[in-house]
Amino acid sequence: MATVSLTVNGKAVTANVDPRTLLVQLLRENLRLTGTHVGCDTSQCGACVVHLDGKAVKSCTTLALSVDGATVTTIEGLAVNGVLHPMQEAFREHHGLQCGYCTPGMIMAAVDMVSRRGHSLDEATIRDDLDGNICRCTGYHNIVKAIAAGAEAMGKAATPTRKAAE
Amino acid sequence: MSATGIGAAVRRKEDHRFITGQGRYTDDINRPGQTYAYFLRSPHAHATLNRIDAKAAATMPGVLGIYTGEDLAADKIGGLICGWMIHNKDGSPMRAGSHPALAQGKVRYVGDHVAVVVAETLAQARDAAEAISVDYGVLPAVVDTASAASSKTQVHAESADNTVFNWHLGDKAATEKAFKAAKHVTKLDLVNNRLVPNPMEPRAAVGDYDQGEGAFTLYTTSQNPHVARLVLSAFIGIAPENKLRVVAPDVGGGFGSKIFIYAEETVCVWAAKKVGRPVKWTSDRTEAFLSDAHGRDHVTHAELATDADGKMIGMRVKTTANLGAYLSTFSSSVPTYLYAPLLSGQYDIPAIYCEVDAVYTNTAPVDAYRGAGRPEATFVVERLVEIAARELGKDPAKFRMQNYIKKFPHQTPVIMMYDTGNYAASMKKALEIIDYKGLAKRKRDSARNGKLRGIGFSSYIEACGIAPSAAVGSLGAGVGLWESAEVRVNPVGTVEVLTGSHSHGQGHETTFAQLVSDRLGIPIENVSIIHGDTDKVQMGMGTYGSRSGAVGMSAIAKAVDKVIAKGKKVAAYVLEADEADIDFKDGNFHVKGTDKTLDFGSCALQAYIAHKFNGQDLEPGLKEGAFYDPTNFTFPAGVHICEVEIDPETGITRIERWAAVDDFGIVINPMIVEGQVHGGIAQGVGQALLEGARYNQDGQLVTASFMDYCMPRADDLPSFDVGMTVTPCPSNPLGIKGCGEAGAIASPPAVINAITDALGHEEVTMPATPQVVWRAAQKSIKRMAAE
Ligand code: FES
Ligand code: FES
Numbered sequence: 001m002a003t004v005s006l007t008v009n010g011k012a013v014t015a016n017v018d019p020r021t022l023l024v025q026l027l028r029e030n031l032r033l034t035g036t037h038v039g040c041d042t043s044q045c046g047a048c049v050v051h052l053d054g055k056a057v058k059s060c061t062t063l064a065l066s067v068d069g070a071t072v073t074t075i076e077g078l079a080v081n082g083v084l085h086p087m088q089e090a091f092r093e094h095h096g097l098q099c100g101y102c103t104p105g106m107i108m109a110a111v112d113m114v115s116r117r118g119h120s121l122d123e124a125t126i127r128d129d130l131d132g133n134i135c136r137c138t139g140y141h142n143i144v145k146a147i148a149a150g151a152e153a154m155g156k157a158a159t160p161t162r163k164a165a166e
Numbered sequence: 167m168s169a170t171g172i173g174a175a176v177r178r179k180e181d182h183r184f185i186t187g188q189g190r191y192t193d194d195i196n197r198p199g200q201t202y203a204y205f206l207r208s209p210h211a212h213a214t215l216n217r218i219d220a221k222a223a224a225t226m227p228g229v230l231g232i233y234t235g236e237d238l239a240a241d242k243i244g245g246l247i248c249g250w251m252i253h254n255k256d257g258s259p260m261r262a263g264s265h266p267a268l269a270q271g272k273v274r275y276v277g278d279h280v281a282v283v284v285a286e287t288l289a290q291a292r293d294a295a296e297a298i299s300v301d302y303g304v305l306p307a308v309v310d311t312a313s314a315a316s317s318k319t320q321v322h323a324e325s326a327d328n329t330v331f332n333w334h335l336g337d338k339a340a341t342e343k344a345f346k347a348a349k350h351v352t353k354l355d356l357v358n359n360r361l362v363p364n365p366m367e368p369r370a371a372v373g374d375y376d377q378g379e380g381a382f383t384l385y386t387t388s389q390n391p392h393v394a395r396l397v398l399s400a401f402i403g404i405a406p407e408n409k410l411r412v413v414a415p416d417v418g419g420g421f422g423s424k425i426f427i428y429a430e431e432t433v434c435v436w437a438a439k440k441v442g443r444p445v446k447w448t449s450d451r452t453e454a455f456l457s458d459a460h461g462r463d464h465v466t467h468a469e470l471a472t473d474a475d476g477k478m479i480g481m482r483v484k485t486t487a488n489l490g491a492y493l494s495t496f497s498s499s500v501p502t503y504l505y506a507p508l509l510s511g512q513y514d515i516p517a518i519y520c521e522v523d524a525v526y527t528n529t530a531p532v533d534a535y536r537g538a539g540r541p542e543a544t545f546v547v548e549r550l551v552e553i554a555a556r557e558l559g560k561d562p563a564k565f566r567m568q569n570y571i572k573k574f575p576h577q578t579p580v581i582m583m584y585d586t587g588n589y590a591a592s593m594k595k596a597l598e599i600i601d602y603k604g605l606a607k608r609k610r611d612s613a614r615n616g617k618l619r620g621i622g623f624s625s626y627i628e629a630c631g632i633a634p635s636a637a638v639g640s641l642g643a644g645v646g647l648w649e650s651a652e653v654r655v656n657p658v659g660t661v662e663v664l665t666g667s668h669s670h671g672q673g674h675e676t677t678f679a680q681l682v683s684d685r686l687g688i689p690i691e692n693v694s695i696i697h698g699d700t701d702k703v704q705m706g707m708g709t710y711g712s713r714s715g716a717v718g719m720s721a722i723a724k725a726v727d728k729v730i731a732k733g734k735k736v737a738a739y740v741l742e743a744d745e746a747d748i749d750f751k752d753g754n755f756h757v758k759g760t761d762k763t764l765d766f767g768s769c770a771l772q773a774y775i776a777h778k779f780n781g782q783d784l785e786p787g788l789k790e791g792a793f794y795d796p797t798n799f800t801f802p803a804g805v806h807i808c809e810v811e812i813d814p815e816t817g818i819t820r821i822e823r824w825a826a827v828d829d830f831g832i833v834i835n836p837m838i839v840e841g842q843v844h845g846g847i848a849q850g851v852g853q854a855l856l857e858g859a860r861y862n863q864d865g866q867l868v869t870a871s872f873m874d875y876c877m878p879r880a881d882d883l884p885s886f887d888v889g890m891t892v893t894p895c896p897s898n899p900l901g902i903k904g905c906g907e908a909g910a911i912a913s914p915p916a917v918i919n920a921i922t923d924a925l926g927h928e929e930v931t932m933p934a935t936p937q938v939v940w941r942a943a944q945k946s947i948k949r950m951a952a953e
Contacts, residue, residue, distance in 0.1 A: 020289065034193075038448075042872055100418065133879075136421070139878075140879075
């Protein structure tokens with residue numbers, strides 16, 4: 001067993017884990033943050049995407065011990081003080097989810113996409129950039145619409161970030 | 167129409183929990199003292215199990231129990247069942263091989279269940295499983311669908327020729343006669359490729375046993391928890407139904423694959439009592455590929471006869487369907503009653519005859535996958551019709567319209583009585599959306615860029631809300647296909663609706679609430695939908711076959727109407743009027759011709775305090791239940807048109823346009839319905855272009871991960887133009903037909919018809935990967951050069 005300390009959704013946490021523990025297991029099993037999902041075992045589906053020091057990573061392919069000292073944001077930490085993030089709002093408004101299983105990873109990936117590629121995202125860009133996330137329910141049609149709208153909304157709203165809120 | 171009523175695009179009530187990470191899926195559930203199960207699976211497709219030695223494994227750290235098929239047998243736990251009896255042509259019953267939850271004596275496919283290890287942690291269970299030594303007597307494997315019946319290797323002792331059944335439907339003599347009279351016969355050989363459903367949430371189970379009560383609870387990823395309880399109780403023998411609770415919480419997609427009662431769930435709930443602690447199992451993706459029921463896998467020869475005017479006069483079809491190593495829960499119904507009765511499509515064809523041979527192979531069991539039999543039928547019909555139009559030199563849209571059924575009700579020669587429809591209306595609308603007139607120019611533009619452009623049509627029909635129960639019973643179903651609902655009104659006028667339908671992405675919490683709020687005239691926030699727990703909902707048949715709207719919501723409507731009827735009685739006492747003079751409108755009971763009213767909430771309160779009436783004359787309370795059994799199947803139908811552009815240099819097919827016009831009858835929430843169409847099309851495009859489960863000769867699944875099995879991703883698909891036409895369904899009180907499977911049914915032939923149109927020949931198989939299309943394009947180029 002080994003100790004890992006990190007900040008998750010603004011809270012300092014320390015856990016004692018088996019060295020083979022993955023970040024997603026730490027989140028789901030030790031911290032009971034079950035919003036981050038596991039959809040595959042080959043790093044293909046993106047259901048497990050979280051932000052690690054502000055960048056999207058697949059938490060199923062990240063060893064928990066490797067993130068010692070890092071800051072992690074999961075889907076549970078995206079809304080600030082009960083106010084939904086514009087990307088969360090956009091997914092609901094545009095029916096970007098059905099069963100909801102891929103959704104946390106989609107939203108986390110989408111927020112990261114905006115931070116890399118800006119607020120004005122056309123369909124081709126979104127489709128191309130989303131190739132690390134699989135959804136079996138929606139056919140992506142409404143996810144694409146949701147991301148475009150969410151990106152725009154993030155630009156308009158002075159998006160409350162966790163840092164600003166703190 | 168109100169902002170939240172029937173027909174409104176209400177945003178989903180369930181979404182808040184999903185977008186904030188608060189969904190509650192089976193793997194999110196953790197019970198105190200929980201242990202973990204790991205299944206040791208067969209690495210061989212076919213082998214005798216000579217000896218299982220778990221001595222060393224049993225002493226490994228954390229191990230609480232290791233169990234095999236013998237332990238299940240010792241506890242008199244029965245095998246998994248197939249709930250639909252099919253009879254052979256000669257009237258004899260199908261040959262069902264035994265299907266133990268943990269293998270006994272033999273393993274029959276890679277991934278078959280050899281033993282289960284229960285340990286303190288998943289890692290310990292997995293480590294111990296690796297230490298179990300199994301002596302396998304490896305046997306040759308039967309893999310190929312077409313040749314399984316002639317193989318010397320036998321999958322089950324019960325079937326000498328690996329045949330489950332030889333079944334047929336239709337009038338053979340009349341069909342032969344039609345073919346003799348035909349001016350032209352179109353012939354087609356096709357393979358409907360095997361698919362893996364792959365809902366994004368893998369299957370999972372948590373079994374729990376309460377020693378004090380002697381009662382089990384199973385949390386599981388099920389589309390139909392009551393059916394699971396029925397089977398686990400009555401057939402497998404886990405516990406009587408009153409001692410077995412099945413909970414299907416949030417479920418991350420199903421597409422059919424979570425209808426069935428599998429080995430893992432069965433073993434988890436049984437093992438919870440064995441080890442005296444809760445037992446959890448969560449499938450990883452590779453296990454899902456190996457052991458979830460697969461879909462499709464047909465080999466078919468089909469022929470269509472037309473007369474001198476181009477009128478369709480007969481169809482004959484011969485199909486071999488691969489059902490895998492064991493008969494899964496509803497497998498036998500899929501290539502029979504969910505397939506052949508749809509072969510008439512939207513067309514007036516007087517004579518149809520279909521023969522189906524179902525075979526065992528050493529592959530994963532095959533069962534219903536989105537559409538279940540209907541995509542297979544539609545692929546046969548729409549490929550045949552498209553090719554016939556080409557051979558006859560007719561415009562494919564006009565040829566279809568010429569042969570459409572135009573008068574309803576229409577009795578097909580293959581069981582179905584179509585109740586209503588307007589097929590030409592959908593076709594005309596789809597032609598407009600796709601801009602059919604502009605096609606020739608678009609083709610020329612593509613050709614100028616060295617590309618090949620093609621258009622493909624698909625006029626599909628499906629049968630949903632399979633019913634009435636007596637009719638499906640006569641076709642061999644082991645269950646009734648009604649639905650139940652209970653409407654509980656609280657004393658403050660809020661409402662809980664308990665439904666036997668199950669939502670795993672369909673948005674029932676919203677659409678069902680829309681219906682109830684609309685009928686009762688109360689705010690949608692005041693309505694909660696409860697489903698997925700056998701302790702709460704008394705009974706139900708679950709969600710599959712696009713039945714929840716037509717059947718599930720009809721049951722709710724019936725119960726709501728009973729609530730209103732009871733409310734009128736209460737209101738009559740309170741308003742001191744005759745019951746016959748009470749009206750109910752917009753959430754108010756009022757006395758006709760007066761201004762005396764009682765709002766719904768006040769009526770509920772009066773029903774519970776029971777001060778205004780004598781409890782002997784009228785029962786207190788406001789709660790009603792209903793079971794609803796429809797009068798017929800429903801028949802959603804529509805036209806999808808796909809336009810593709812192919813790069814002959816790379817074989818890459820891009821879908822440039824997609825027009826979908828569907829008639830789902832009355833639509834409750836168009837936003838949700840369109841979402842179902844999008845998702846269905848994506849799965850159908852996946853089948854047509856990308857997906858294919860492949861076993862090698864030894865029966866190894868070589869496509870057992872997302873690296874090897876190509877799931878449709880965002881950049882494989884276009885946006886879709888979705889339109890609707892409406893003919894209300896006369897077979898249920900709401901006029902709903904169902905929309906869940908249409909996209910997956912319609913789309914594969916639309917794609918392949920478009921590709922073959924672009925290439926100018928028919929030799930394209932599914933999945934039409936770049937390699938397949940590139941080869942086919944080289945053939946086209948050669949032919950063009952020769953001409
Ligand atoms: S679970 Fe991480 S990519 Fe699939
Ligand atoms: S919403 Fe179900 S997988 Fe995306």
